[in-house]
Amino acid sequence: MKLSTRNQIKATVTSVSQGEAIANVEMDAGGQRLVASITVEAARELGLEAGREVTALIKASDVMVAVE
Amino acid sequence: MLRAELTGTLGELELDTRLDVPDARCLALLGPSGAGKSSVLRMIAGLVRPRRGRVECGNHVWLDTDTGVELAPERRRCGYVFQDYALFGHMSAWRNVAYAQRRLPRARRHRAAVELLDRFGVGRLADARPATLSGGERQRVALARTLASNPSALLLDEPLSALDVSTRAKATRALLELLGDAAVPTVLVTHDFDEAAAIADEVAVIEDGRIVQRGSAEELSARPVSAFVADLTGAVVLGGVAVRRPDGLTEIALEGGGTALSTDAGEGRVAISVHPWEITLEPGAATIDTSARNHLRGRVSSVRPVGNRLRVAVEAGQPLVAEVTADARDQLGLEPGRKVVASWKATATRIVAAGD
Numbered sequence: 001m002k003l004s005t006r007n008q009i010k011a012t013v014t015s016v017s018q019g020e021a022i023a024n025v026e027m028d029a030g031g032q033r034l035v036a037s038i039t040v041e042a043a044r045e046l047g048l049e050a051g052r053e054v055t056a057l058i059k060a061s062d063v064m065v066a067v068e
Numbered sequence: 069m070l071r072a073e074l075t076g077t078l079g080e081l082e083l084d085t086r087l088d089v090p091d092a093r094c095l096a097l098l099g100p101s102g103a104g105k106s107s108v109l110r111m112i113a114g115l116v117r118p119r120r121g122r123v124e125c126g127n128h129v130w131l132d133t134d135t136g137v138e139l140a141p142e143r144r145r146c147g148y149v150f151q152d153y154a155l156f157g158h159m160s161a162w163r164n165v166a167y168a169q170r171r172l173p174r175a176r177r178h179r180a181a182v183e184l185l186d187r188f189g190v191g192r193l194a195d196a197r198p199a200t201l202s203g204g205e206r207q208r209v210a211l212a213r214t215l216a217s218n219p220s221a222l223l224l225d226e227p228l229s230a231l232d233v234s235t236r237a238k239a240t241r242a243l244l245e246l247l248g249d250a251a252v253p254t255v256l257v258t259h260d261f262d263e264a265a266a267i268a269d270e271v272a273v274i275e276d277g278r279i280v281q282r283g284s285a286e287e288l289s290a291r292p293v294s295a296f297v298a299d300l301t302g303a304v305v306l307g308g309v310a311v312r313r314p315d316g317l318t319e320i321a322l323e324g325g326g327t328a329l330s331t332d333a334g335e336g337r338v339a340i341s342v343h344p345w346e347i348t349l350e351p352g353a354a355t356i357d358t359s360a361r362n363h364l365r366g367r368v369s370s371v372r373p374v375g376n377r378l379r380v381a382v383e384a385g386q387p388l389v390a391e392v393t394a395d396a397r398d399q400l401g402l403e404p405g406r407k408v409v410a411s412w413k414a415t416a417t418r419i420v421a422a423g424d
Contacts, residue, residue, distance in 0.1 A: 001356060002350055002351055002352070002356075002400060003348055003349070003350050003356065003358075003400075004348050004349040004350070004390065004392040004393075004396040004397075004400060004402070005348050005396075006393055006395065006396060020315075020316045021315055021316030021317050021331055022331060022415065025359075036359065037415055038359040038413070038415070039317060039329065039331070039359070039361055039414050039415070040315065041315060041317065041329075041361065042359035042360075042361055042414075043359070045357075046357060046358075046359060048359075057348070057358065059345060059346075059348065060393050061345040061377070061391060062345070
């Protein structure tokens with residue numbers, strides 16, 4: 001995928017919960033849970049529903065690193 | 069605590085500014101040139117008289133035009149760091165510092181001055197004349213001299229702007245040391261948001277002689293009250309006309325062409341503000357189907373390093389800036405002239421009051 005976004009993570013949608021304008025999309029990426037807040041419009045246009053294969057895009061500047 | 073209430077006319081500008089800075093805190097006055105920020109400093113220091121005003125520091129009133137109090141500049145205990153440092157060229161570094169220690173007995177001045185220079189890492193340059201010093205070294209001598217006067221307030225006028233990028237990080241640390249040592253109220257004047265964010269505890273944005281927003285650098289960046297403030301923080305600011313849609317989103321017809329969606333509310337003439345690090349670039353003209361609602365097509369106009377990232381300027385009917393890694397630039401060939409699509413999320417799109 002030719003995008004400047006450095007983190008492109010294959011995932012499967014596990015649930016989509018819709019608010020008025022914003023939808024929270026939960027995904028499973030090889031056992032890791034990811035959540036995206038996107039518009040309801042985007043969720044509908046992309047046909048996001050449980051089971052759909054997607055790619056989660058996260059810019060490098062948005063990733064924090066923690067150690068235990 | 070330093071408090072100032074100042075009104076006056078400066079050429080075309082009507083200055084009307086109130087500020088208060090607690091002890092050991094630094095307030096940055098951020099604004100473009102001509103906004104009146106340096107005049108505020110000069111009025112606090114007593115170098116310019118406001119038409120009406122009051123300045124007090126601790127329990128001392130420096131100026132009160134209502135009661136006729138007006139202390140001369142040398143009796144206001146403020147350490148003023150000028151943009152060009154204003155060192156005496158005919159004096160060695162230590163004599164420059166000692167000049168501010170005239171209250172000390174003559175015999176003790178040399179040792180005290182060298183000690184202060186040492187504190188800023190330039191003790192070995194005590195006998196050098198300012199002309200032989202680098203910009204960073206001159207700054208340190210000026211800071212040592214400022215501390216030598218044992219000030220009860222610090223006034224810093226663009227203290228880093230005379231330095232090149234490579235010495236700025238070190239000079240910033242030296243300034244923070246000065247602020248920590250002096251532990252007095254400090255007013256920093258700058259046109260550079262990053263400088264304000266690096267040094268000050270709080271930032272007050274001054275526009276046409278008035279403070280229009282005051283808060284932490286993070287607050288200003290996340291919730292600018294106007295296009296003017298957003299622009300100063302380095303955000304991409306685009307003008308347009310907003311319409312509320314039935315689904316709760318706001319659609320903005322952009323002045324430079326195209327539309328944008330925002331999850332913020334807005335109506336009529338507005339500006340949108342997006343941070344460069346929220347914008348993703350895709351080379352070519354086709355858009356991959358993503359959830360990002362906002363896409364503008366354009367061409368890369370310049371690529372400039374900022375820290376270890378790159379700021380890619382894109383002309384897309386309106387100027388945009390995206391922040392990407394060097395790795396992304398290399399892999400996608402993001403060079404000037406390259407056609408790209410810039411994308412960002414509706415949830416990352418802030419609606420702010422339009423500028424003039």
